Amino acid sequence: MRPLTVRALLLLALAGPLQAGQVEAPVSGEFTPGTRSGAAGASLGAPTPIAMTVPSLAAALAPSPSLLQAAAMRPVAVQAAAVPILPVSAVTTPRAIAESPKAAPSASARPSEGPSDAGADAGRALFDQGGARSAETPAAAGGLWGKVKNMLSLGEAAPAWPGNAGDAVRIGRIKTVLDKPIGDGGTSKVWQSGDRNYAIKLLHPGALALPGVREEAAILRALDKTDLPVARLIAESRDGKVLVKEFIEGATAREILERGAFSRSQAEGWPELAAKLIQAGVTADLARGNLVWQHWRTRWVVVDAGGLTDASPRAVLDQMMEPDLLSRAGVDPAEFLSGLRARLGPDSALWAKSLESLRGSKPAAALARRDAAPAGPDLVFGPAMKGPPSLDDSVVSPQEVNKRLGYDPLLAKTKTKLHGDDPGKLNTTILSVESPGKTPVVVKIAQWDIIRNEVALRRIARRFFGRYFRTPASLAVKQGYDSYLVMEKLDASPAYYEGAFNKEQRVAAALFIRTFGVSDVNPGNVLAAHDKGLPWLIDFEQAFGRSSPVAGRLPDERIAMEMPWMSRAARNRVEDYQPGVRAWRAFLAKPETRAAIMSDLAASGFAPADAAALLARFDLNAADLDWTLQNDADFVNQFVDRNAAQR
Numbered sequence: 092m093r094p095l096t097v098r099a100l101l102l103l104a105l106a107g108p109l110q111a112g113q114v115e116a117p118v119s120g121e122f123t124p125g126t127r128s129g130a131a132g133a134s135l136g137a138p139t140p141i142a143m144t145v146p147s148l149a150a151a152l153a154p155s156p157s158l159l160q161a162a163a164m165r166p167v168a169v170q171a172a173a174v175p176i177l178p179v180s181a182v183t184t185p186r187a188i189a190e191s192p193k194a195a196p197s198a199s200a201r202p203s204e205g206p207s208d209a210g211a212d213a214g215r216a217l218f219d220q221g222g223a224r225s226a227e228t229p230a231a232a233g234g235l236w237g238k239v240k241n242m243l244s245l246g247e248a249a250p251a252w253p254g255n256a257g258d259a260v261r262i263g264r265i266k267t268v269l270d271k272p273i274g275d276g277g278t279s280k281v282w283q284s285g286d287r288n289y290a291i292k293l294l295h296p297g298a299l300a301l302p303g304v305r306e307e308a309a310i311l312r313a314l315d316k317t318d319l320p321v322a323r324l325i326a327e328s329r330d331g332k333v334l335v336k337e338f339i340e341g342a343t344a345r346e347i348l349e350r351g352a353f354s355r356s357q358a359e360g361w362p363e364l365a366a367k368l369i370q371a372g373v374t375a376d377l378a379r380g381n382l383v384w385q386h387w388r389t390r391w392v393v394v395d396a397g398g399l400t401d402a403s404p405r406a407v408l409d410q411m412m413e414p415d416l417l418s419r420a421g422v423d424p425a426e427f428l429s430g431l432r433a434r435l436g437p438d439s440a441l442w443a444k445s446l447e448s449l450r451g452s453k454p455a456a457a458l459a460r461r462d463a464a465p466a467g468p469d470l471v472f473g474p475a476m477k478g479p480p481s482l483d484d485s486v487v488s489p490q491e492v493n494k495r496l497g498y499d500p501l502l503a504k505t506k507t508k509l510h511g512d513d514p515g516k517l518n519t520t521i522l523s524v525e526s527p528g529k530t531p532v533v534v535k536i537a538q539w540d541i542i543r544n545e546v547a548l549r550r551i552a553r554r555f556f557g558r559y560f561r562t563p564a565s566l567a568v569k570q571g572y573d574s575y576l577v578m579e580k581l582d583a584s585p586a587y588y589e590g591a592f593n594k595e596q597r598v599a600a601a602l603f604i605r606t607f608g609v610s611d612v613n614p615g616n617v618l619a620a621h622d623k624g625l626p627w628l629i630d631f632e633q634a635f636g637r638s639s640p641v642a643g644r645l646p647d648e649r650i651a652m653e654m655p656w657m658s659r660a661a662r663n664r665v666e667d668y669q670p671g672v673r674a675w676r677a678f679l680a681k682p683e684t685r686a687a688i689m690s691d692l693a694a695s696g697f698a699p700a701d702a703a704a705l706l707a708r709f710d711l712n713a714a715d716l717d718w719t720l721q722n723d724a725d726f727v728n729q730f731v732d733r734n735a736a737q738r
Contacts, residue, residue: 249333253280254293263326265335292334307397321396339392345379352421356389359725362427363642364391365411366434374402377410389643405448424454425461433665433721467667468595472678475557478564484550486567500524500534531580539574541632542567547695548631559599560628583618591617591626598671601656606713608636617655640718651727662731663724672716
């Protein structure tokens with residue numbers, strides 16, 4: 092055995108047990124001036140007291156009542172199963188420790204003023220000492236055993252309060268070092284890790300004696316599978332005194348406001364954050380120093396969730412609609428409320444509560460003036476005119492295709508490949524086919540899953556949306572990877588969306604495309620008819636996906652060009668879509684509508700279980716329509732405004 096190893100083992104044997112590691116908990120205090128922005132992990136304002144229970148969280152994370160509509164459309168059980176919540180005991184945390192005179196940090200120790208008490212005054216002497224680590228307390232550094240284990244990188248290593256640059260951190264699978272202090276809340280100190288990936292929060296000695304201090308980790312675990320934008324918990328020391336959290340790169344709302352107003356995306360992210368909190372039934376410490384703008388994900392993040400608590404919408408709006416804040420941020424109150432309404436659902440109980448909390452206020456009056464504009468179009472859902480009788484969107488044999496057309500389209504001599512220059516058409520072949528004296532057709536060759544999607548959605552489009560756009564009639568043949576779709580050849584050309592749809596048609600297209608999860612709606616998939624009739628919508632191979640709200644897309648106008656349900660010539664108002672959304676949800680909830688969709692899916696080759704799963708997905712997509720279309724409008728409007736300014 093090497094001498095060094097022998098010495099190390101002797102040290103391990105003689106050193107005694109490892110001293111307690113370090114700390115973590117919700118805290119209070121202001122962000123240290125001059126420190127770097129990011130997920131400080133310490134409460135940066137005045138946290139709200141926690142009064143949270145598991146049942147209320149579980150209910151909060153279920154969809155809002157407005158999104159459920161009929162129970163058959165969006166069963167709560169579907170969402171509950173998708174959001175597992177770890178147990179969180181009911182806790183109560185006192186108001187911000189910094190607000191209590193007994194907990195105010197100072198530069199030197201103060202004599203005790205009255206009897207010490209393990210409850211209200213626990214840890215007071217420690218918190219009143221700004222000198223952190225005492226030279227007279229060598230155990231605070233972890234003892235000899237801790238130093239040896241750190242040297243050998245064995246076991247858990249938790250820095251002693253308040254930490255020093257270069258201190259080792261080994262918790263769970265995380266191995267890093269403290270680098271820079273990024274927050275100090277009096278009861279805690281937060282460091283950025285040396286690899287810049289983590290915010291490491293250390294709790295002051297004695298803080299665990301305070302009520303509610305241990306709860307932030309439990310809260311973060313409960314939020315881990317939700318979409319609430321908080322700095323996530325990565326690891327926790329065994330004694331609960333150190334939390335390793337996700338580091339959120341970006342500027343705080345305070346820093347942004349010191350420089351000027353919010354950017355467009357930051358302003359749009361404000362109601363997005365409010366809606367997520369209100370929908371979850373919670374509020375948090377929304378002080379300007381506790382909200383970081385995460386640029387690359389274009390969202391506001393609550394960097395310290397220790398102040399999370401059950402709350403009504405009023406508790407969120409009082410913080411986020413403070414008049415001076417909105418004024419400095421350049422956020423129009425009516426725009427904010429319009430965006431919040433769409434995200435919560437205009438018919439939801441949550442929106443009704445939100446609006447009630449603002450009764451008589453100037454923002455509510457501004458929203459009422461906005462709503463004085465003409466309402467959007469109502470839609471009527473019904474079938475299209477029938478196409479050629481030989482093409483009835485059914486699944487048939489190759490022989491039946493030959494019989495109906497009078498020839499075999501795959502053997503015709505005149506075949507022209509379409510979309511040959513499209514790099515996205517790697518999994519399909521599209522041919523224009525002609526035979527002398529016969530009806531010309533277009534043939535799409537692809538694997539069966541693609542062809543099945545195509546024919547199913549053509550049937551649904553023709554059944555419900557025939558008043559607003561057309562889709563080519565077809566026949567489908569199932570032949571594995573050589574399956575094919577035979578379609579009528581159209582007298583039309585790509586519209587590239589400019590003027591292709593009027594307002595009613597845009598609303599109808601939005602409902603159809605978003606409900607049935609159609610992606611890749613490229614500019615060549617909307618065709619203007621040469622007969623001046625209804626526009627044509629084609630290419631549904633990428634259909635039946637989950638179409639959930641998306642905020643913060645890359646600001647690329649080519650993405651906007653794939654949204655024909657939004658105008659690129661004039662600003663889009665989500666209010667124009669809401670009457671159609673309301674009518675469509677009511678129509679989709681009817682038993683006869685649901686039976687018709689199941690029939691069309693079955694006729695296209697979907698097994699009963701697969702058809703039922705798809706119908707449930709359509710319900711989820713429809714439930715999210717208001718929020719989804721709000722995000723779509725926000726995204727496209729940036730190009731509308733930019734192009735208008737350039738003219």
